[in-house]
Amino acid sequence: MSVESGFDPKIVAFMCNWCTYAGADNAGVARMESPHNILAVRVMCSGRVSPEMVIRAFRSGADGVLVMGCHIGDCHYAAGNHRTAKRMPLLRNLLGYVGINPERMELAWVSAGEAPRFVEVTQAFTKKIRNLGPLAQEVTE
Amino acid sequence: MIAAIREAVAERLGSCDGVVALRRRNGGVAPHLFQKGDELAEMELSPRYPLMTVVSRLHKAFPAIRLGVVARGCDERAYVEMAKRNQIDPTRLEIIGFACTAEEAQACYCREPSPKHPVAGTPPAPGPPNPLVAKYDSLPLEERRSFWKKQFSKCIKCYGCRNICPECFCEACAMEDMAWVEPGLLAPPFPTFHLIRAMHMASRCVACRECEHTCPAYIPLTVLYDLMRRDIADLLGYIPGADIEAQQPLSLSLEQAPLKK
Ligand code: SF4
Ligand code: SF4
Ligand code: FES
Numbered sequence: 001m002s003v004e005s006g007f008d009p010k011i012v013a014f015m016c017n018w019c020t021y022a023g024a025d026n027a028g029v030a031r032m033e034s035p036h037n038i039l040a041v042r043v044m045c046s047g048r049v050s051p052e053m054v055i056r057a058f059r060s061g062a063d064g065v066l067v068m069g070c071h072i073g074d075c076h077y078a079a080g081n082h083r084t085a086k087r088m089p090l091l092r093n094l095l096g097y098v099g100i101n102p103e104r105m106e107l108a109w110v111s112a113g114e115a116p117r118f119v120e121v122t123q124a125f126t127k128k129i130r131n132l133g134p135l136a137q138e139v140t141e
Numbered sequence: 142m143i144a145a146i147r148e149a150v151a152e153r154l155g156s157c158d159g160v161v162a163l164r165r166r167n168g169g170v171a172p173h174l175f176q177k178g179d180e181l182a183e184m185e186l187s188p189r190y191p192l193m194t195v196v197s198r199l200h201k202a203f204p205a206i207r208l209g210v211v212a213r214g215c216d217e218r219a220y221v222e223m224a225k226r227n228q229i230d231p232t233r234l235e236i237i238g239f240a241c242t243a244e245e246a247q248a249c250y251c252r253e254p255s256p257k258h259p260v261a262g263t264p265p266a267p268g269p270p271n272p273l274v275a276k277y278d279s280l281p282l283e284e285r286r287s288f289w290k291k292q293f294s295k296c297i298k299c300y301g302c303r304n305i306c307p308e309c310f311c312e313a314c315a316m317e318d319m320a321w322v323e324p325g326l327l328a329p330p331f332p333t334f335h336l337i338r339a340m341h342m343a344s345r346c347v348a349c350r351e352c353e354h355t356c357p358a359y360i361p362l363t364v365l366y367d368l369m370r371r372d373i374a375d376l377l378g379y380i381p382g383a384d385i386e387a388q389q390p391l392s393l394s395l396e397q398a399p400l401k402k
Contacts, residue, residue, distance in 0.1 A: 051336070051337065051341075052315055052320070052321040052337055055321070055332070055333055055337060056320070056333070059330060059333050079395070082393075082394045082395040083391065083392065086376070086377065086390065086391055086395075086400065087391060089372075089376060089400075090340065090343050090369065091340055093368070093372050094339055094340060094368075095332075095336075096282070096285075097277070097285060097289075097368050098289040098331075098332050098335075098336065099284070099286025099289060099290075100282075100332065101282060138282075138286060
């Protein structure tokens with residue numbers, strides 16, 4: 001499909017070390033197929049992901065950015081992802097305010113035991129970004 | 142009005158080490174620390190200036206000093222958010238507040254043009270919301286994008302918006318960090334520089350509009366910050382500057398400060 005549309009999106013996915021990264025790893029061990037578009041950036045906690053990091057990912061050529069961490073209640077640092085849960089919706093709105101489609105950014109909780117969910121989330125997001133087209137279209141046109 | 146304020150200042154000079162206000166000298170107006178014996182006839186109320194930043198510097202440099210400050214509504218709101226972040230010591234500050242005029246409230250789109258207990262002036266009706274903010278939700282993405290691209294492309298990266306802001310006081314500024322803002326690029330590439338600042342203003346911006354007044358490129362920065370103020374109210378029920386007891390929600394847990402939607 002990427003070949004047909006001529007567009008193969010780049011997606012930066014921030015994953016917390018304790019849940020999502022382990023979930024992604026388990027998906028790999030189980031030989032499930034997740035999209036090759038995902039560039040993983042491992043962080044110790046989703047709460048580490050600052051707005052600057054997301055903005056920089058877009059600036060560096062990402063067409064979409066995923067921020068993933070433990071489910072609420074499971075964060076290794078207790079309330080690290082509580083901050084993620086508050087900060088990211090604000091950033092998403094802000095992207096929309098300057099005219100970048102907020103659908104290009106998504107927050108998802110994926111635990112270590114949810115390898116199938118990891119595959120589901122990343123596939124669905126990749127599909128969505130593929131349909132939206134390259135970000136460069138929006139930023140530099 | 143200024144007579145009543147001068148009187149209040151004279152009174153405070155008895156109990157405080159000094160009062161921060163504006164002074165006219167040699168044809169210009171600048172912040173000044175009035176002390177006993179100073180000529181209060183030189184005191185001025187305009188133009189607006191973020192005097193709480195001056196208070197903060199004095200409080201830090203002189204840890205025992207007790208101050209008064211002549212303040213507008215926006216100054217008081219700025220004080221509230223600064224005190225929460227340990228930039229001003231509320232136990233060493235007395236506010237001598239005065240209400241702005243109706244014209245000023247209009248020009249600033251100010252929703253709260255008076256401190257809580259003004260010693261002078263009658264609080265006017267709040268100004269209207271910025272018309273662009275009022276109709277913002279109906280603007281399509283493309284229109285927003287072309288608007289801000291054009292606006293941001295005027296930026297000369299003077300950092301005036303940050304320097305004048307009473308809520309910008311971090312020692313290490315993300316806007317000077319080469320990891321996030323590439324040096325040597327003018328205008329800063331869309332949308333890096335301005336989005337970082339807008340995000341950092343969430344839960345801080347008290348809508349004093351100093352940044353917008355100071356911007357040499359006339360970028361309507363507070364349109365974005367007003368939208369962030371609206372979002373933080375909708376999402377977390379927080380209004381920056383409104384209540385010194387309310388803790389700022391972005392650093393609290395979801396139990397302490399739950400999401401409203
Ligand atoms: S004050 Fe205006 S020109 Fe200067 S850095 Fe801020 S936005 Fe850019
Ligand atoms: S209006 Fe501008 S200067 Fe005033 S608090 Fe908000 S960001 Fe800072
Ligand atoms: S450790 Fe996974 S979100 Fe905090």
